[in-house]
Amino acid sequence: MKVTYNWLKDFVEITLSPQELADKLTMAGLEVTGLDNHGGDPVFEIEITSNRPDWLSVAGIAREIAAITKSKLRAYSVERIAYRKKLSAIRYPLSAKTIKISIEDRKDCPLYTANLIQGTKVKQAPDWMRQRLESVGCRSINNIVDITNYILFSLGEPLHAFDLDKIVRRSPVAGRQLDIIIRRAKKGEELVTIDGEKRTLSEDILVIAADEITGRQADRRQGTGKPIAIAGIIGGKDTEVDENTRNVLLEAAIFNPLLTRRARQALGVQTESSYRFERGVDPGMVQVASESASELILEHASAECFAFFSSGTAAIKKRQILLDAESAQKNLGITIGPTQIKSILTRLGFTVQVKEKRKMQVVVPSFRIDVAQEVDLIEELARIRGYENIPPTLPKTCLKAADHKKDLLAFTKDILVGLGLQEVITYSLVDRESLRGLCADRAPEVLNPLSKDQEVLRTTLAPGLLTCVSRNLNQQELYVAIFETAKRFVLTDKNVPGEELMLGIALCGARPRFVADGLIKDKMSILHLKGITEVLFERLGISDHLLQIGPAGAVTVKIKGEDIGAIFEAKKDILERWDIKNKEVFILEISLEKVFASARTEKKFKPLPLYPAITRDISLVIKEDLLAGDILTAVRLNAPSLLAEVKIADFYKGRQIPPGYKGLTVSCAYRSAERTLTEEEIAPLHASICGILQDRFGAKIR
Numbered sequence: 001m002k003v004t005y006n007w008l009k010d011f012v013e014i015t016l017s018p019q020e021l022a023d024k025l026t027m028a029g030l031e032v033t034g035l036d037n038h039g040g041d042p043v044f045e046i047e048i049t050s051n052r053p054d055w056l057s058v059a060g061i062a063r064e065i066a067a068i069t070k071s072k073l074r075a076y077s078v079e080r081i082a083y084r085k086k087l088s089a090i091r092y093p094l095s096a097k098t099i100k101i102s103i104e105d106r107k108d109c110p111l112y113t114a115n116l117i118q119g120t121k122v123k124q125a126p127d128w129m130r131q132r133l134e135s136v137g138c139r140s141i142n143n144i145v146d147i148t149n150y151i152l153f154s155l156g157e158p159l160h161a162f163d164l165d166k167i168v169r170r171s172p173v174a175g176r177q178l179d180i181i182i183r184r185a186k187k188g189e190e191l192v193t194i195d196g197e198k199r200t201l202s203e204d205i206l207v208i209a210a211d212e213i214t215g216r217q218a219d220r221r222q223g224t225g226k227p228i229a230i231a232g233i234i235g236g237k238d239t240e241v242d243e244n245t246r247n248v249l250l251e252a253a254i255f256n257p258l259l260t261r262r263a264r265q266a267l268g269v270q271t272e273s274s275y276r277f278e279r280g281v282d283p284g285m286v287q288v289a290s291e292s293a294s295e296l297i298l299e300h301a302s303a304e305c306f307a308f309f310s311s312g313t314a315a316i317k318k319r320q321i322l323l324d325a326e327s328a329q330k331n332l333g334i335t336i337g338p339t340q341i342k343s344i345l346t347r348l349g350f351t352v353q354v355k356e357k358r359k360m361q362v363v364v365p366s367f368r369i370d371v372a373q374e375v376d377l378i379e380e381l382a383r384i385r386g387y388e389n390i391p392p393t394l395p396k397t398c399l400k401a402a403d404h405k406k407d408l409l410a411f412t413k414d415i416l417v418g419l420g421l422q423e424v425i426t427y428s429l430v431d432r433e434s435l436r437g438l439c440a441d442r443a444p445e446v447l448n449p450l451s452k453d454q455e456v457l458r459t460t461l462a463p464g465l466l467t468c469v470s471r472n473l474n475q476q477e478l479y480v481a482i483f484e485t486a487k488r489f490v491l492t493d494k495n496v497p498g499e500e501l502m503l504g505i506a507l508c509g510a511r512p513r514f515v516a517d518g519l520i521k522d523k524m525s526i527l528h529l530k531g532i533t534e535v536l537f538e539r540l541g542i543s544d545h546l547l548q549i550g551p552a553g554a555v556t557v558k559i560k561g562e563d564i565g566a567i568f569e570a571k572k573d574i575l576e577r578w579d580i581k582n583k584e585v586f587i588l589e590i591s592l593e594k595v596f597a598s599a600r601t602e603k604k605f606k607p608l609p610l611y612p613a614i615t616r617d618i619s620l621v622i623k624e625d626l627l628a629g630d631i632l633t634a635v636r637l638n639a640p641s642l643l644a645e646v647k648i649a650d651f652y653k654g655r656q657i658p659p660g661y662k663g664l665t666v667s668c669a670y671r672s673a674e675r676t677l678t679e680e681e682i683a684p685l686h687a688s689i690c691g692i693l694q695d696r697f698g699a700k701i702r
Contacts, residue, residue, distance in 0.1 A: 002136035005042040011062035013071040018042035038135035053279035054367040057156030067347035067384050101311035104183040108256050111312040115250040115294050119304035122243050144241045147296045157289035158273035162239045164247040167210045179211040181225045191227045192237040205263040206231035232260040232277035252290035282367035283314035316366045325358035328378050333393050344384045408596045421483045426464025429454035434463040442491040457489035461504030469508050470578040479509040505588040529567045529588045541600025559598050565590030613671040616686050620699040624662050640685045644671040
C-alpha cells in the first residue's frame with residue numbers, strides 16, 4: 001500500500017517530518033518498508049497485514065496517525081475545499097420507477113448501489129489527481145475512471161463506472177425498465193474484460209448482469225441478463241467508459257470476500273478492487289464513497305445531475321465488548337486508567353462508555369473487523385501508547401497448586417524430549433519372571449490373569465523399557481533413547497497394594513554426532529544418564545541432590561539425603577532374557593513423587609550477561625576413589641565472586657595416569673557484570689582454586 005505525505009494531510013493534521021512519521025507508523029504496526037519522493041511529495045510504502053483492511057486507504061492510515069500523534073482528523077473534502085451541490089434526477093429519463101436492482105443471493109452481495117450520472121464530458125483528470133494516482137502506482141486513464149480510483153485509494157471502497165448508454169443501447173422510451181442483476185455466472189458463460197481477455201466463467205463466479213424489460217414484460221420474472229462485469233474484480237470491455245461516454249452508471253457495493261477470493265484465484269487476475277473486497281470493505285463507507293465520487297464527477301466532468309438507487313442493506317451489526325481497566329493493566333504491566341483508555345480508543349474510532357468499577361462498554365466501529373474480544377482492545381492500547389513506552393519486566397511463573405503434579409509431569413516430559421529422548425508407554429501387567437533380578441519388592445497378583453504374561457502388576461518400569469529396546473534393536477535401530485512416566489505397584493507390609501509415580505529411562509547403542517572432523521558415534525554409558533538426571537534436576541529447581549556410586553558400579557540417586565532411585569547397567573543374564581546380544585543397556589528409575597516434592601514451582605529469570613566470560617581449564621590427577629562431585633562442591637563453596645561456572649570438562653585414564661589414579665579437567669568460567677575482566681584479575685583467582693584442589697584432594701596439576 002502506497003500513500004503520499006500530502007494526501008494524508010488532506011485528512012489529518014501532521015507536524016512530523018516524513019521520516020519521523022514513518023518511524024511512528026512502523027512502531028505502531030504499520031511497517032513502512034520504503035520512503036521515496038514523487039514530484040516533491042514523499043511517498044510511503046506500507047506493509048499492510050491481512051487482518052487490517054481498514055488500512056488499505058488514505059483515510060484509514062490517517063485515522064491511525066491521528067490516534068498515534070493525538071492530532072485532529074479533518075472532514076473529508078476535495079483539495080481540502082468543502083463541496084456540496086443540490087442534485088436532482090428529474091431530467092434523467094431512467095427514473096426511480098424505471099430502474100431495478102435484483103440480487104439473487106444476499107449472502108453473495110448484501111448491498112448494491114447504483115448512481116446514474118447524466119451529461120458527463122470525458123477528458124483528462126485534473127493534474128493534482130493524476131499526480132497523486134501516479135505517485136501510488138496507478139495509471140491515469142480519464143477523469144471518470146481516475147475519480148473512481150481516487151476514491152478507492154482515499155476511502156478504501158472500490159467503485160466501478162459503466163457507460164450507461166452501452167448497457168441500454170437504445171434511446172430510453174416510456175415504460176422501459178433497466179434491470180441490474182447480481183447473480184452467479186452460468187457454466188461456460190463468457191465475458192471480454194477491460195484488459196481485452198476473453199474469460200470463461202463458472203457457477204462459482206459472481207457477475208453483474210444487465211437486462212431491459214419493456215412494459216409488456218414488466219410483470220414477468222426478472223431476466224438473467226448479459227454479464228457486464230465480474231463482481232468485485234474487473235469490468236467488461238463492452239461497457240467501459242471512453243471519450244464518447246455521456247451517461248454513467250456508478251457502482252458501489254459489498255461482495256462476499258470468500259467468493260471474490262475464489263473467483264480471483266480461478267481467473268488468475270488481481271486488481272485493486274479484488275484486493276480490498278476479498279479482505280472485507282467497510283459497509284458504512286459504501287454510500288459515502290459513491291456520493292463523494294459523484295460530487296467529483298459533477299465538478300470535474302461537467303455532469304448535470306445524478307440519481308441514487310440501492311438494493312440490500314449494509315447490515316452493520318454493533319459489536320460490544322466489556323473492557324476492564326484492571327485487566328488491561330495486568331496484561332500490559334503498566335498503569336493505565338479509564339480516562340487514558342477512553343482517549344486512545346475514541347481516537348481510533350471506538351465508542352466508549354465508562355461503567356462502574358473501572359469497566360467500560362466499547363462499541364466496535366464497522367471498519368474494525370479484526371476486533372472481537374477484550375484482548376484485541378488491550379493490544380490496541382499497547383500499540384497506540386507505544387511498545388517502546390512499556391517498561392520491560394521479568395515474568396514471574398508459578399505452577400497452579402491444583403495442577404501441581406500434572407504441570408510438573410508435563411514440564412518433565414518436555415525436558416526429556418528436549419534432551420533427545422522419545423516417550424514410550426508400556427503395559428502395567430507383566431509376567432512374574434520378568435521382574436526377577438530387577439526388583440525385590442513384592443508384586444500384587446492378578447486373581448484371574450488373562451495370560452501368563454499378565455499375571456502381576458509391575459514393581460518396576462524396567463521390563464517394559466527392556467521390551468522396547470529389544471524390539472527397536474530387532475528393527476535394526478542402532479541407537480535407542482527412551483523414557484516412560486508411569487506408576488509402579490508394590491505390596492506393603494500389611495499386604496495392601498500401593499502405587500508410586502516413576503520415571504524410567506533406557507539408553508542403548510551409540511548416538512551419531514557431527515563434530516569438526518565429521519560424523520562420530522557417541523557410545524552410551526552411565527555418564528549419559530548421570531548428565532540427563534542433573535539437567536532434569538537443575539531445570540526443576542532441585543539443588544540438594546547427590547549421585548553416589550555404589551557396589552557393582554550402580555549409582556544411587558538421592559535428594560536431601562533420601563534415596564529416590566538408581567542408575568545401573570542391565571546385567572548380562574537380564575539382557576539375554578530379552579534377547580539383547582552384544583549390547584549394553586543403561587537404565588535409570590527414580591520416584592517422581594519424591595522429585596516433585598522437592599521441585600521449586602516458582603522461578604526467577606535474570607537477564608543475559610552483557611560481558612563475555614573468560615574460561616580457564618585445570619588438568620589434574622587425583623586418586624581414583626575421589627568423587628568429581630566432591631571436587632566441584634569444594635570449588636563452589638570456596639569460589640571467588642567472579643567465578644560464574646565450574647564443571648568437569650573431561651575424564652580420562654591412560655598410560656600417562658598412574659594406576660589407582662584418574663585424570664580430570666576442571667573448567668572454570670570467570671565473568672563480571674560490570675566489565676570485561678583482564679588477565680591480571682583472573683590469575684590470582686585461578687591460582688587460589690588450584691590451591692584448594694591441591695590442599696584438600698592432593699591433586700597434581702598437569
